[in-house]
Amino acid sequence: MAGASKAVVDSRANLPFVYRQYSPEQLRQVLHKMYLIRRFEEGAEECYMRGLIHGTMHLSIGQEASAMGICMPLAEDDQITSTHRGHGHCIAKGAEVSRMFAEFFGKTTGYCKGRGGSMHIADVAKGNLGANGIVAGGIPIAVGAALSSKRMKTGKVVVSFFGDGANNEGAFHEALNMAAIWKLPVIFVCENNGYGMSTSTARSTAVKNIAERAAAYSMPGVVVNGNIFSEVAEASFKAVERARAGEGPTLIESKTYRYRGHSKSDRNRYRTKEEIEDWMANRDPITLFETELRDFGFIDDRGIEAIRDAVAKEIADGIEFAKASPAPEIATLENYVYTEHA
Amino acid sequence: MDAVVRELSYAQAIQEAMAIAMDMDERVFLMGEDIGVYGGAFQVTGDLVERYGTDRVIDTPISELGGAGVAVGAAVTGMRPIFEFQFSDFATLGMEQIVNQAAKMRFMLGGEVSVPVVMRFPAGSGTGAAAQHSQSLEAWLGHVPGLKVIQPATPHDAKGMLLAAVADPDPVMIFEHKLLYKMKGHVPEGHYTVPIGKAEIRREGRDLTIVATSIMVQKALEAAAALEGEGIDIEVVDLRTIRPIDRQTIIDSVKKTSRLLCVYEAVKTLGIGAEVSALVAESEAFDYLDAPIVRLGGAETPIPYNPDLEKATVPQVSDIIAAARDLVKGVR
Numbered sequence: 001m002a003g004a005s006k007a008v009v010d011s012r013a014n015l016p017f018v019y020r021q022y023s024p025e026q027l028r029q030v031l032h033k034m035y036l037i038r039r040f041e042e043g044a045e046e047c048y049m050r051g052l053i054h055g056t057m058h059l060s061i062g063q064e065a066s067a068m069g070i071c072m073p074l075a076e077d078d079q080i081t082s083t084h085r086g087h088g089h090c091i092a093k094g095a096e097v098s099r100m101f102a103e104f105f106g107k108t109t110g111y112c113k114g115r116g117g118s119m120h121i122a123d124v125a126k127g128n129l130g131a132n133g134i135v136a137g138g139i140p141i142a143v144g145a146a147l148s149s150k151r152m153k154t155g156k157v158v159v160s161f162f163g164d165g166a167n168n169e170g171a172f173h174e175a176l177n178m179a180a181i182w183k184l185p186v187i188f189v190c191e192n193n194g195y196g197m198s199t200s201t202a203r204s205t206a207v208k209n210i211a212e213r214a215a216a217y218s219m220p221g222v223v224v225n226g227n228i229f230s231e232v233a234e235a236s237f238k239a240v241e242r243a244r245a246g247e248g249p250t251l252i253e254s255k256t257y258r259y260r261g262h263s264k265s266d267r268n269r270y271r272t273k274e275e276i277e278d279w280m281a282n283r284d285p286i287t288l289f290e291t292e293l294r295d296f297g298f299i300d301d302r303g304i305e306a307i308r309d310a311v312a313k314e315i316a317d318g319i320e321f322a323k324a325s326p327a328p329e330i331a332t333l334e335n336y337v338y339t340e341h342a
Numbered sequence: 343m344d345a346v347v348r349e350l351s352y353a354q355a356i357q358e359a360m361a362i363a364m365d366m367d368e369r370v371f372l373m374g375e376d377i378g379v380y381g382g383a384f385q386v387t388g389d390l391v392e393r394y395g396t397d398r399v400i401d402t403p404i405s406e407l408g409g410a411g412v413a414v415g416a417a418v419t420g421m422r423p424i425f426e427f428q429f430s431d432f433a434t435l436g437m438e439q440i441v442n443q444a445a446k447m448r449f450m451l452g453g454e455v456s457v458p459v460v461m462r463f464p465a466g467s468g469t470g471a472a473a474q475h476s477q478s479l480e481a482w483l484g485h486v487p488g489l490k491v492i493q494p495a496t497p498h499d500a501k502g503m504l505l506a507a508v509a510d511p512d513p514v515m516i517f518e519h520k521l522l523y524k525m526k527g528h529v530p531e532g533h534y535t536v537p538i539g540k541a542e543i544r545r546e547g548r549d550l551t552i553v554a555t556s557i558m559v560q561k562a563l564e565a566a567a568a569l570e571g572e573g574i575d576i577e578v579v580d581l582r583t584i585r586p587i588d589r590q591t592i593i594d595s596v597k598k599t600s601r602l603l604c605v606y607e608a609v610k611t612l613g614i615g616a617e618v619s620a621l622v623a624e625s626e627a628f629d630y631l632d633a634p635i636v637r638l639g640g641a642e643t644p645i646p647y648n649p650d651l652e653k654a655t656v657p658q659v660s661d662i663i664a665a666a667r668d669l670v671k672g673v674r
Binding site: 079081110111112113114115116120122124129130132133134137139140141142143144145146147148149151152170171173174175177178181335336337338339340 | 397410417421439442443447448454
C-alpha cells in the first residue's frame with residue numbers, strides 16, 4: 001500500500017500544484033463545480049430572457065477558474081465577501097443552486113428570502129457574507145470580519161473578492177492599509193476581467209498590474225492567470241497559509257475575462273467580437289482544466305460526460321424548485337429591516 | 343446616610359457607559375481616530391486605552407469610509423464595535439458603509455445577519471469650528487430604514503442610551519452635541535438602559551408643546567422657565583430618538599396643549615420639524631390644534647465662523663421665548 005501511494009505521488013511530482021496537492025476525486029469535484037457555475041449562469045440568463053427573472057444580473061461566465069481556485073484552500077467556516085458578479089463565488093463557497101435560483105426568482109426559499117436577488121446573493125451558513133451592489137463595498141467589511149477572527153481567535157481566514165473597477169475606489173486603499181497595519185487574516189482578490197463596465201484597466205488604472213498596488217501597503221502582490229485553476233489555487237493556498245500563520249494579508253490579482261457584457265444593458269461597444277471570441281476559443285478556463293485532467297489521466301470522456309449530465313440535472317431541478325417555491329407575502333414587506341424581537 | 347446624588351458630565355457619562363459595556367461583554371471594543379492616548383478629539387474616550395489596551399481601544403488611520411466598514415464587518419461577524427466619527431460632519435466620508443451596508447445588510451440577506459454596530463457622532467455648532475465641523479446631520483441618517491438614530495440630551499440619557507445601543511442588535515447612530523459634553527447631571531452608578539424609541543416629557547405644561555432635540559431641549563427648558571412668570575405653561579418633549587420616532591408621546595402632548603413648536607438645530611427645511619409637524623397633522627391631534635404649527639430650526643446656510651453669525655444660525659433661548667409667546671398669545 002505504502003509503495004503504491006508513493007508511486008502515485010512520484011508520478012505527480014512534475015505536475016502543476018493542484019495535482020500534487022489534491023486528490024483526483026477532489027479535482028473531479030472542481031470540474032463539476034466549474035460546470036455548475038457556468039450552467040447556473042447560462043440557466044439564469046435563459047430564465048431572464050424568458051421573463052422568469054426580472055431586474056438585472058452580472059454574469060461571470062469565463063471566470064470560473066478564478067472563483068474555484070481561490071475557494072479551493074478555504075475551510076467551510078472561512079468567510080468571503082463578494083461582488084455584483086458573485087454567482088461563481090457563491091457556488092464555489094458551497095451554496096446550493098436550487099436556493100440561488102429561488103432567490104433570483106424572488107422566492108421565500110431563496111438565500112435572501114427574495115429580498116436580495118442576484119446582486120446580494122449570500123450564503124451566510126457557508127461563510128459567504130454576501131455579494132455587494134457597491135463597487136469595493138465588501139472590502140472594508142472583509143477586513144472587519146478578519147478583525148473579528150483575530151480578536152475572537154477563531155482562526156478564520158476572510159477572502160474579499162472584487163473586480164478591477166474597485167481598485168480605484170477609496171475603500172480599497174483604506175481597507176488594504178488597515179489590514180496591513182493590523183496584520184489581519186484577509187486575502188484581497190482582484191478579479192481583473194479587463195473592464196470596469198466599459199472602461200478598460202488601461203484607461204482607468206495607473207499601474208500595469210493591479211497587484212503592484214500591494215507594495216504601497218507592504219503586502220505581497222501576486223499576479224496569476226485567472227483562467228488556469230491550478231495557478232489561482234496555488235496563489236490562494238500560499239495566501240491562506242500566510243494569513244493563518246498571522247503574517248497578514250495578500251493581494252492576488254487574478255487576470256481573467258468575462259464573456260458576457262457588464263450587465264444585461266451592455267451592448268458591447270467597447271470591445272471587439274474578435275477579442276471575445278479569442279478568449280472563448282483559446283483560454284476558456286473549463287476547457288483548459290478539463291483538458292489537463294484528461295491529459296494527466298485524472299478523468300476520461302465518460303467521466304466528463306457523467307459530470308455534464310449530473311450538472312444539467314442539478315440545474316433543471318434547481319429551476320423547478322425555484323418555480324415551485326412560494327413568493328413572499330406582501331404583508332411581510334417590512335420584515336428584516338430591524339431584528340425582530342421574540 | 344443620605345444618598346449623594348452623583349453628578350457626571352455628559353462626556354464622562356458616555357465614557358463610563360463604554361467602560362461598563364466593555365466590562366460586561368468581551369465582544370465590545372472601540373474604534374476611531376485618535377481615541378487612544380489622545381483620548382479622543384473631545385476627550386470622550388479619555389484614558390480608556392490605559393484601562394482596556396490597544397486591542398480594545400483601536401486608533402484607526404484617518405479613513406472614515408474604511409473604518410466604518412471595518413466596524414460593520416466586525417459587527418456582522420460577532421463583535422460589538424463602537425465606532426467614533428471624530429466629527430459628525432465626517433459621516434459624509436462614511437455614508438456608503440452606513441447607508442448602503444450597515445442599514446441594509448440584514449434586509450438584503452433576508453434576516454440572516456444582524457449588524458450590532460454603534461456609531462457615535464459629535465455634532466452641532468457653537469465651537470467656532472465653521473462650516474465643516476459644526477453640522478447637524480442626524481436627519482440624513484434618520485431617513486434611512488435599518489438605522490436607529492438617537493440624540494441624548496442629558497448625561498443620564500447619554501449613558502443609558504449608549505448602553506441600550508450596545509445591547510441593540512441593529513445599527514444605532516448616536517448624535518452627541520459637542521456643547522453638551524461639559525454639561526453635568528445626575529448619572530446613576532452601574533448598568534442601566536434608557537430605551538431607544540421613547541420620548542421623555544421633561545416638563546409638563548398646558549399651553550404649548552415644544553418638541554425639541556439634543557441641546558435644544560435644554561434651551562427649551564430655559565425658555566419655559568422664563569415664560570412661567572408670564573403665566574405661560576409650556577410642556578417640553580425631549581424627542582431623544584428620531585428613528586424610530588415616538589409618535590404617541592408627541593400626539594398625546596399636542597392633544598393636551600393644542601399648540602406645537604418644534605425646535606432643532608439642524609437646517610430647518612426637510613428636517614425633524616417637518617416630520618414632527620406632519621405626523622401631528624396626519625393624526626387625531628390635528629383637530630385639537632388652536633394655532634398653526636411652528637418650526638424653529640437652523641438657518642438655510644452653512645455654519646459661519648464669526649461667533650455672532652454662528653449664534654444667529656441656530657435657535658437661541660430668546661428665539662424660543664419669542665416664538666412660544668407669539669404662539670400662545672395668538673399672534674401667529
